[in-house]
Amino acid sequence: MGTTEEESDDAVDLHGVRAGESGASTLELAVENRMEEVESVHQAFEAFSTDGELPPEARRRIQLVLDELLSNVICYGYDDDEKHFIDLRFELAADRIVLHIVDDGCPFNILQHPPPDLSQDLEERGVGGLGIHLVVSIMDEIAYTRDGDQNVLVLTKRLTDPKSNAPADPKSKAPENQP
Amino acid sequence: MNITKAQDEDILVLKVEGKLDTGTAPEAQDRLQEVIRGGARKIIVDFESLDYISSAGLRVLLATAKELQKSGGSLHFCNLNETVTKVFEMSGFDTIFEIFESKDAAAESF
Numbered sequence: 001m002g003t004t005e006e007e008s009d010d011a012v013d014l015h016g017v018r019a020g021e022s023g024a025s026t027l028e029l030a031v032e033n034r035m036e037e038v039e040s041v042h043q044a045f046e047a048f049s050t051d052g053e054l055p056p057e058a059r060r061r062i063q064l065v066l067d068e069l070l071s072n073v074i075c076y077g078y079d080d081d082e083k084h085f086i087d088l089r090f091e092l093a094a095d096r097i098v099l100h101i102v103d104d105g106c107p108f109n110i111l112q113h114p115p116p117d118l119s120q121d122l123e124e125r126g127v128g129g130l131g132i133h134l135v136v137s138i139m140d141e142i143a144y145t146r147d148g149d150q151n152v153l154v155l156t157k158r159l160t161d162p163k164s165n166a167p168a169d170p171k172s173k174a175p176e177n178q179p
Numbered sequence: 180m181n182i183t184k185a186q187d188e189d190i191l192v193l194k195v196e197g198k199l200d201t202g203t204a205p206e207a208q209d210r211l212q213e214v215i216r217g218g219a220r221k222i223i224v225d226f227e228s229l230d231y232i233s234s235a236g237l238r239v240l241l242a243t244a245k246e247l248q249k250s251g252g253s254l255h256f257c258n259l260n261e262t263v264t265k266v267f268e269m270s271g272f273d274t275i276f277e278i279f280e281s282k283d284a285a286a287e288s289f
Contacts, residue, residue, distance in 0.1 A: 035201065035202070038201060038202055039202050042198075042202075057261050057262055060230055060231040060260075060262040061231070061262055061265075063198070063200075063230075063231055064200070064231050064232070064233045064262070064266065067200040067201050067202075067233040067235070068233055068234060070201075071201040071235065116270075118270065118271030119271070121275060122241075122244060122245065122248065122275045122276075123245065123248070125241055125271075125275060126241075127234055127237050127238045127241060127270075130234040130237060130238075130270050131233065131234035131235075133269065133270070134233070134234060134266060134269055134270065137269045138265075138269075
């Protein structure tokens with residue numbers, strides 16, 4: 001939104017983009033646990049995805065996933081008022097993008113989060129649990145580990161059809177694999 | 180995010196540009212509340228220039244639709260991109276909201 005210029009101090013520590021193994025490019029960020037920092041992450045990721053020619057549909061889905069996961073950690077992950085840093089690492093290759101998120105918040109395994117009830121009508125509907133449900137639906141592979149006092153989440157989105165800019169639909173991808 | 184308003188007879192068209200996520204949802208909520216308080220009852224939300232929507236944005240749409248329903252109004256959506264369409268499907272919003280291919284189709288169906 002560009003309305004938080006005063007907030008853009010150096011709390012997002014940009015470690016920079018570099019070429020990794022097998023031609024993958026990598027972006028690493030350390031993000032302070034304040035909602036004001038999420039916009040800086042979006043800006044850094046947009047620049048990274050443009051440089052790496054990530055298809056727009058995939059870029060949008062990763063941004064949505066980032067919004068859900070960062071807001072979740074920042075709003076619910078900590079039971080103190082201390083400053084914490086969330087480490088983000090993006091690895092972009094021709095066929096996939098991998099996102100690593102490491103935080104020292106309360107243990108939280110998104111894979112064990114109960115799915116929301118999607119069958120209710122308008123009056124009864126809420127959006128509790130919807131964010132995590134979107135993340136799990138969008139990403140192709142998710143691995144969670146609790147490592148000491150850290151949550152380590154590794155999420156992969158395959159870029160199966162870069163020509164159409166259409167990432168695989170997780171619900172219909174299974175029979176479509178190449179022979 | 181930016182929201183522009185256009186009145187077409189008794190229909191209010193709100194064009195949302197940018198992204199509807201945790202950072203922009205509060206402002207979107209304020210703007211939508213404002214038009215409902217201003218008396219709008221037939222509202223089209225045009226998502227042609229919406230980049231993506233997260234659950235924070237969905238929460239705003241749900242709250243708006245519920246409030247509008249209480250006052251006898253309705254909310255129609257049009258021009259969803261592939262990502263937004265997918266998010267509506269994944270969250271079941273495609274079954275509780277009226278979604279149209281174009282603004283004209285959304286207008287005709289009130």
